[in-house]
Amino acid sequence: MATATVYRRLSGTHPELVEHAWVVTDQEGECELLLPDGRGLLQVTDGPPGTRTDARTGATTRDEDGVRGLGTRPVVRRGGAGGVRLGLQLHPLALARLGVTGAVDTWLPLTDVLPAGVVAAARTALLAGDATAAARALEDGLAVRAAAVPVDDEVDRLAEALALADERRGLVTVTDLARALEVTVSDVHRWSVRHLGAPPAAYLAAVRFTGFVREAVGPGPVAPADVVAALRWYARAGQAPREVERFTGLTPVELHRLEERVVALTGEPPAVAAG
Numbered sequence: 001m002a003t004a005t006v007y008r009r010l011s012g013t014h015p016e017l018v019e020h021a022w023v024v025t026d027q028e029g030e031c032e033l034l035l036p037d038g039r040g041l042l043q044v045t046d047g048p049p050g051t052r053t054d055a056r057t058g059a060t061t062r063d064e065d066g067v068r069g070l071g072t073r074p075v076v077r078r079g080g081a082g083g084v085r086l087g088l089q090l091h092p093l094a095l096a097r098l099g100v101t102g103a104v105d106t107w108l109p110l111t112d113v114l115p116a117g118v119v120a121a122a123r124t125a126l127l128a129g130d131a132t133a134a135a136r137a138l139e140d141g142l143a144v145r146a147a148a149v150p151v152d153d154e155v156d157r158l159a160e161a162l163a164l165a166d167e168r169r170g171l172v173t174v175t176d177l178a179r180a181l182e183v184t185v186s187d188v189h190r191w192s193v194r195h196l197g198a199p200p201a202a203y204l205a206a207v208r209f210t211g212f213v214r215e216a217v218g219p220g221p222v223a224p225a226d227v228v229a230a231l232r233w234y235a236r237a238g239q240a241p242r243e244v245e246r247f248t249g250l251t252p253v254e255l256h257r258l259e260e261r262v263v264a265l266t267g268e269p270p271a272v273a274a275g
Helices: 116-127 131-147 153-167 174-181 185-195 200-217 224-236 241-248 252-266
Strands: 005-011 018-026 031-034 040-046 050-054 060-063 066-068 075-078 083-090
Touching: 005 131, 018 131, 031 224, 040 116, 040 131, 075 252, 083 116, 083 131, 116 131, 153 174, 153 185, 153 200, 174 185, 174 200, 185 200, 200 224, 200 241, 224 252, 241 252
Parallel strands: none
Antiparallel strands: 005 018, 018 083, 031 075, 040 066, 040 083, 050 060, 050 075
């Protein structure tokens, strides 16, 4: 079935800050699930604002311009019909390299990381239909700021650990990461809390859950119905509770609560009892 959301992915030019960019046109104000992928996000919007609802707490905010740090919770997003969003998927340590802390699952104004003139130039390019130029303006602005922040060796070492975690889809332990870097578990934990704003276990759980969902639904915007279907399929597989958490990043109870919350927020049909 054709989708009313047009998604286009753009390559990044500063991989230590931006993993990739994307532009989305919400032609009919569709609903999607933003995955807790352990990344930050910077976005510029135009048109009717949408909403973001935390799938665990139910808290709702307007989906507007801003920059968010590490994402660890699923979010249901409803777009405004005719709205356009340009997003930069940030490297997990991008905000640390920009000298910004304390933004886990929290949105900050764009001017906390970029001059107003850079934001204005990016918006002008986006409104003119040149999303690539808009993304480059934002990336270059971030690179200028990062160059002015003192280099921290801890950030570079932690980046090595996170790259290994990503390569293995989060299916590693903090001990595995410490061993690979030839440091202590407490080192990895301290660096993660200091520079990511969250313990490494939270990062690994986010990467595991997103990897689990992406294996089922593929790249691009994620339809809540597809996530619900994947959760129900996995529940029927009857995996042992410990294996469920190891593979998906959430316990069986947490997965079931997430399914219920997404169903309640999006109006997806309830599960049909077997037999």
